[in-house]
Amino acid sequence: MSKLDFSTQDFEFRRKRVREAMASAGLDWLVVIHPVSIHWLTGSDAKSYQEFQCLLISAEPGDIIVLTREGERSEFLDDALVDQIWTFGMPEPEDPILLFEKVANSLGLKRARVGMEVPAYYLHPHHYVRMKQFLGEAQVAEPTNLIHDLKLVKSETELKYIREASRIADIAMDAFVKALREGVTELQLAGTVYQALFQNHSGMAASPINLVSGPRAGFSHGAPTDRVLRRGDTGSIEYGAMFKRYTSTIGRQFCLGTPSPRAQELYDVVRRASDACIAEIRHGVPAVVPHLAAKRVIDDAGLGRGRVHTTGYGLAPGFPPTWGEPLHMLGDSTYTLQAGMVITVEPPVFIGDEFLGARIIDNVLVTQNGAELLSRFSRDLIVID
Template structure:
C-alpha cells in the first residue's frame, strides 16, 4: 500500500476523525507507534517497524511529524502522506531516543497533554520507559486503541481491497486441494499456496502459514515441515491472504484417503459452530453473542474443553506478526458489532490426546442486515 491507494480526501477524513477523538480525550498530542495505525493515517508500507519510529499527531490543524530511521527516508517521502519527516541514524550509529528527545523539545510536547500508543509488539520496553521519563507529567494517558477503534468500520475502497483479497484466498483453496497427495511434503504444498497468492496479486502475508498433518494434526499453529503426506493422514491449513495490506484469513481441513468417522463428526461440529456464529452476526449485537452461539454447539458435542482460542476477530489491514484488530469474538469482549466491520470466524477444536484438530476459517463483512461471507470456497472436508 501507499498514499496512492486512497484519495487524499480519505486520508484527510481519517486524520480529522482522529483529531476529534483526541479532542474528546483532552489530548494535545498523540504518539503513534503501531505500523497499522501509521499505515492507516499516512499510507506508509515501510518496514520501519523493525526499529524505533513514531508518528506525532497534533490535535491542532498543524502538520503531523513522522520520526523514522534514515534508511526509510525515500520510501516515506514518495509513498506516505506526512506533514514533516524527521529521521535518525545514517552512516553512523545514533541513539534514536536521544534524537527523539530533541524533536520533542522542538515541538514543545512538554507543554501539552500527550497520549501514547503502547502496542504489543512494536515499542521496546526500554524505549517505553525512556519516553515516560522524558515526557513526565505531560504524558496523561495510553489510549492504545484510539486509532484502531476508528478504523474498525471499513470504507467502500477498503472493502473493495478486502474483496480482492477474498477472491485470491478462494484461488489458494483450489490450489491447496490440488496440491495434496501422498508423498508430497508440507513445505511443497505451502510453496504452491504462496505461488498462487503472489502470482494472483496478493502481498506477503503478515503471519506465517500454518499447515500440519498426520501426528502433528493437533498443532493449532504449526508451520509446514519436510514431513511427507501419507495415506490416512488428516491435517489443516490456515493462513492470511493480503491485498495491499488488507487481509483475510482462510482455513480448511483435509484428509488423505477416506476420513475416519471421528474426523467427520468433529468437522461437522466445527462447521455448525461457524455457521451459528455467522448467523448471529449483525449490527448492534455484542461481540460475545456470535461467540456464545458457536460455543453452545461445541459444548453440546462435549468438546468445550477443546476450544483452544477465540471464536473470531477483526481483520485488515495487517503488519507482521499479527493480523487481528481489537474487536474479538470472545467471552468478555467489550465491543459491539457494526456495519462495515470485517471479521474472521474460526471456532476451532483441537484435542491433544487424540493428535487431532479441526479448523475452518472464513471471513464475513457485517452488513445492515447480517453477515456476508466474503470467500466462496467450499467449506467441505477436502478428501484426496
C-alpha cells in the same frame, strides 16, 4: 499500500476523525507507534517498526510528523503522505529516543497533554520506559486502541481491497487442493500456496502459513515441515492473502482418504459452531453473542477442552507478526458489531492427545441484517480419495 491507494480526501477525513477523538479524550498530542495506525494515516509501508518509529499528530490542524530510520526516508518521501520526516541512524547506529526528545521539545510536548500508543510487538520496553520518563506528567493516557477503533468500520475502497484479497485467497486454496496428495511434503504444499498467492498479486501476508498433517493435526498453529503426507492423514491449512496491505484469511480441513469417525465428528461440530456464530452476526449485536453461540455448540458436544482459540476477530491491514484488530469475539469482549466491520469466524476444536483438530476459517462482512461470507471457496471437508 501507499498514499496513492487512497485519495487525499480519504486521508484528510481519517485525520479529522483522529483529531476529534483526541479532543474528546482531552489530548493535545498523540504519539502513534503501531504501524497499522501510521499506515492508516499516511499510507506508509515502511519497516522501521522493526527498530523504532513513531508519528506525532496534534489535536489541532497541523503537520503530520514522522520519526523513522534514515534508511526509510526515500520510501516515506515517495509513498507516504507526511509533512515532516525526522530520521536517525545515518549511517552509524544512533539512539532514536534522543531524536524523539529533540522533536518533542521543539513541539512543546512536555507542556501539553500527551497520549501514547503502547502496542504489543512494536515498541521496545526500554524505549517505552525512556519515553515515559521523558514525558513525565505530560503523558496522561495510553490510548493504544484510539485509532484502531476508528478504523474497524471499513470504507468502500477498503472493502474493495479486502474483496480482492479474498478472491486471491480462494485461488490459492484451489491450487492447494489440486496439489494435495500422498507423497508430497507439507513444505511443498506451502510452496504451491505461496506461488499461487504471489502470481495472483497478493502481497506478503503479515503472518506465515499454518499447515499441519498426520500426528501434527492436533497443533492449532503449526508451520509446515518436510513431513511426507500419507493416506489416512487429516490436517488443516490456514493462510492470509493481502492486497494493498488489506488482508483476507482462509482455513480449511482436509483428509487423504475417508476420514475416521472421530475426525468427521470434530469437523461436523466445528462446522455447526461456525454456522451458529455466523447466524448471530449483524449490526448492533454485542461481539460476545456470536462467540457464545459457537461456544454452546462445542460445549454441548463435550469438546470444550479443545476450544483453544478465539472465535473470531477483526481484520486489519496487517504488519508482521499479525493481521488482527483489537476486536475479538470472546467472553470478555466489550465491542458491539457494526455494519462495515470485517471479522474472522474460526471457532476451533484441537485435541493434542488425540492428534486431531478442526478449524474452518472464513471472513465475513457485518451488514445491517446479517453477515456476508467473503470467500467463495467451499467450506466442506476436503477429502482426497
